[in-house]
Amino acid sequence: xxxxxxxxxxxxxxxxxxxxxxxxxxxxxxxxxxxxxxxxxxxxxxxxxxxxxxxxxxxxxxxxxxxxxxxxxxxxxxxxxxxxxxxxxxxxxxxxxxxxxxxxxxxxxxxxxxxxxxxxxxxxxxxxxxxxxxxxxxxxxxxxxxxxxxxxxxxxxxxxxxxxxxxxxxxxxxxxxxxxxxxxxxxxxxxxxxxxxxxxxxxxxxxxxxxxxxxxxxxxxxxxxxxxxxxxxxxxxxxxxxxxxxxxxxxxxxxxxxxxxxxxxxxxxxxxxxxxxxxxxxxxxxxxxxxxx
DNA sequence: AGGCTGTCCTGCTAGC
DNA sequence: TGCTAGCAGGACAGCC
Numbered sequence: 001x002x003x004x005x006x007x008x009x010x011x012x013x014x015x016x017x018x019x020x021x022x023x024x025x026x027x028x029x030x031x032x033x034x035x036x037x038x039x040x041x042x043x044x045x046x047x048x049x050x051x052x053x054x055x056x057x058x059x060x061x062x063x064x065x066x067x068x069x070x071x072x073x074x075x076x077x078x079x080x081x082x083x084x085x086x087x088x089x090x091x092x093x094x095x096x097x098x099x100x101x102x103x104x105x106x107x108x109x110x111x112x113x114x115x116x117x118x119x120x121x122x123x124x125x126x127x128x129x130x131x132x133x134x135x136x137x138x139x140x141x142x143x144x145x146x147x148x149x150x151x152x153x154x155x156x157x158x159x160x161x162x163x164x165x166x167x168x169x170x171x172x173x174x175x176x177x178x179x180x181x182x183x184x185x186x187x188x189x190x191x192x193x194x195x196x197x198x199x200x201x202x203x204x205x206x207x208x209x210x211x212x213x214x215x216x217x218x219x220x221x222x223x224x225x226x227x228x229x230x231x232x233x234x235x236x237x238x239x240x241x242x243x244x245x246x247x248x249x250x251x252x253x254x255x256x257x258x259x260x261x262x263x264x265x266x267x268x269x270x271x272x273x274x275x276x277x278x279x280x281x282x283x284x285x286x287x288x289x290x291x292x293x
Numbered sequence: 294a295g296g297c298t299g300t301c302c303t304g305c306t307a308g309c
Numbered sequence: 310t311g312c313t314a315g316c317a318g319g320a321c322a323g324c325c
Contacts, residue, residue, distance in 0.1 A: 001318065032302085061319075079318055080303085107303090127302050129319060171296065180320080188318065237305090239317090278299085279318055298324080307315080 002077040003061060004151055004185030005228035006240050006248065010083055011063045013243030014121075015056040017085050018065060022052045022115040033109035033125060036144075037133040047134050048073065048112075054139070060151045060184025064135060064142055072138035074145065078129025080107075080239045086119040126239065151185035152222040153229075163214045166206055173209065173217060174202035174281060186221050189234055189257045192282045194221035196256035201288040202274075202281045208291075227253065256282040 002010070026048045028034055028041035037044045051073075055066040065073040075081070110123040110132060123132065135142035149165075150157045162183045169176050176182050177191045186194070195202055197220035200213065209217075228234055233248030236258070241247055251258075255265045259282060260273040269286040 003319095035301095076319080078302090078320085125302095126304070127318085129302065169296085175296085178319085236317090277297090277318090279316085296325090298322105300322090301318105301320100303317100305316090307313105309312090309314105 001079060001187055001189060001234075001236075002081065002240055003187035003190050003228075003234075004153065004225050005190075005231075005250070006233035007058055007061050007063055007077060007185075008153065008229055009233045009242050009248065010077070011056050011058045013085075014063070014065070014083055017119070017121065017243060018053040018056060020052065020054070021118070023048050023050065023112055024115045025049055025113045027111045027113075028109070029104075029111070030109040030125075030128065032128045033123060033131050034133065036131055039134075044132070044134060058151075059141065059145060059154070060148050060180055061187070062142075062145050062148060064138060066139035070137055070139045072135040072142050073132060074135045074138060074142045075123070075132045076130050078125065078127065078131065080126040080128075081130025082122075082124045082239075082241060083243050084122045084124055084241075084245060085243050148180050149182055149184045152183065152218075152225065153185070159215070159218060162218055163211060166214050166218070167209055167211070169206045171206055172203045173200055173206055174276065176206045177217065177221060178277075183218065183221070185225060188279055188281075189254070190221060190224050190228065192257040193224045193254060195288060196282075196284060197224060199287050201290045202276060202283060204291050256284060258282065 026045040028045055031041050034041050034044045052068040053065045054068040057064055057066055062076050105124055107124040107126045108122055109125050112121040135144060165182050166176050174191050177186045194217060198216040200217055228250040231248055231250035234250040235247035236251055256271055259271045261270045264271055264284040264287060267286045269284055271282055272285050274281045
């Protein structure tokens with residue numbers, strides 16, 4: 001699942017592939033991939049033709065292509081979005097639509113073709129939670145994500161602000177870590193890993209955390225995401241890969257997430273899984289004591 | 294106003 | 310064997 005380390009890995013790959021290239025044409029194959037672009041697929045295709053990519057930037061889990069005219073193309077990978085360089089792999093025969101579906105990847109949503117005749121860029125997305133929009137004037141920061149907090153890899157990130165915001169909230173620590181307006185880039189996997197490292201239960205109330213505890217949770221989140229980035233991100237299945245289709249290997253370094261009933265690497269107690277926000281939280285019952293009710 | 298829940302979506306897997 | 314239910318979950322609309 002793409003969280004900050006995965007999105008940053010993709011950003012680096014995209015930058016190397018896209019910088020200085022002029023878009024010749026765009027083909028949207030699935031309307032849902034541009035559902036947040038107000039003009040729809042036709043407008044998205046039209047408005048991007050002829051544009052030149054100057055840079056690829058990121059805040060939290062969002063990334064955008066800064067165009068050389070000050071506009072931008074904003075993207076979110078959602079659960080399963082991928083940018084892939086070059087012609088995608090398997091042949092799938094689609095007898096419903098006929099056409100050239102038999103030569104295209106079944107999850108291909110948008111294809112970008114460039115003036116230089118070099119490799120295409122494909123946006124693939126199995127679960128279609130991801131998407132792209134055109135962001136006029138958004139090269140520095142698209143207006144659509146102005147509410148997203150700076151992430152820990154941002155040079156302007158201010159830990160003391162994030163700690164204060166966290167402690168002002170009236171909710172559980174994990175909800176707060178997942179709130180992209182507090183600190184961005186953290187998703188379910190790294191929230192669980194950060195809380196395991198910080199020895200805090202996911203339901204600990206934020207308004208009763210000491211400053212040191214809040215700082216500990218935040219520091220742990222920064223460390224685990226930095227470690228994961230160095231490993232190229234976390235891949236459980238084929239849903240997250242870099243622009244060349246390669247997996248990250250941080251899943252081998254996970255201590256809590258996805259390890260129900262396996263021993264805690266620190267104390268040996270079996271890791272537990274609890275329902276949380278229509279998903280799961282993994283935690284060590286000995287290292288991360290639940291708060292009193 | 295801020296916290297929280299429901300919803301979107303596909304494909305894999307566990308269980309009967 | 311074949312079906313279904315459950316699960317994975319980021320972000321936001323809309324509710325309270």
